[in-house]
Amino acid sequence: MSVEKHTLAAGTPYATPYYVISSGVPGPVFMIISGVHGNEPASSRAAQGIASRLSRGDLMLRSGKLIIVPLVNQIARRKGIRGNPDLNRTFPRGQGAPARHPLSAAVWQLALRYRPSWVLDLHEANGLSELNSKRVGQTLIISPVSRAHGLAKQIVKRMNQTITNRAYRFNIRHRERAGTSRMAFQRLLGARAVTVETCWSLDYALRVRLQSEIVYHFLRSQGMIG
Numbered sequence: 001m002s003v004e005k006h007t008l009a010a011g012t013p014y015a016t017p018y019y020v021i022s023s024g025v026p027g028p029v030f031m032i033i034s035g036v037h038g039n040e041p042a043s044s045r046a047a048q049g050i051a052s053r054l055s056r057g058d059l060m061l062r063s064g065k066l067i068i069v070p071l072v073n074q075i076a077r078r079k080g081i082r083g084n085p086d087l088n089r090t091f092p093r094g095q096g097a098p099a100r101h102p103l104s105a106a107v108w109q110l111a112l113r114y115r116p117s118w119v120l121d122l123h124e125a126n127g128l129s130e131l132n133s134k135r136v137g138q139t140l141i142i143s144p145v146s147r148a149h150g151l152a153k154q155i156v157k158r159m160n161q162t163i164t165n166r167a168y169r170f171n172i173r174h175r176e177r178a179g180t181s182r183m184a185f186q187r188l189l190g191a192r193a194v195t196v197e198t199c200w201s202l203d204y205a206l207r208v209r210l211q212s213e214i215v216y217h218f219l220r221s222q223g224m225i226g
Helices: 041-056 074-079 102-114 149-161 181-189 204-221
Strands: 002-008 016-022 029-034 065-069 118-125 139-142 171-174 192-199
Touching: 002 041, 002 102, 016 041, 029 041, 029 102, 029 204, 041 065, 041 118, 041 192, 041 204, 065 102, 102 181, 118 181, 118 204, 139 149, 149 171, 149 204, 181 192, 192 204
Parallel strands: 029 065, 029 118, 118 192, 139 171
Antiparallel strands: 002 016, 016 065, 139 192
16 A cells, blocks of 8 residues: 655645555545535544544555545635635536636546546535434435435445434435536546535534544445455
């Protein structure tokens, strides 16, 4: 297994690290992005923690390749804001259409280079979906026609088996929104793309753990980790 650390959007104000972890064994290409919004810190902490475990050798990639961008929007994070403009509305909306921001363009070029078959975009949101059907905290969001539906449903079931507080349990939400990373990856690259949302009202350490567990479930399902 090899772990390479690179810089996305190098030489620009948007520069941010990313990791390419190669198992040396044929398998899926899996991409994880987080920190698209600067006020969603647990998502980035979870992604960085996974990258760090792989870098130290505490976690081994058994097959395929994993690309992780732990903190996409460094500028928004430093300001503690969602981002202006909202970066998750600036990804390409159709074949040949450009990304509308240098950062989303850089993420998109990275995806075009590696052509992931799976993409997880880690986020956080207001409200608990178990208590309010209009909220997306504690959800996996997919398109209604997504090929990720079956596995996403299985992982929600697995997660909920370990969550004793019913209010904190996860649900599936179906949404299509142009300009999001998820829709760009799905429609234009044919990837199985999922948005992971934990709820801001939960303890920070719990949110990090839940985000990490969901990622591990997805990676195990593809035979990429033990």
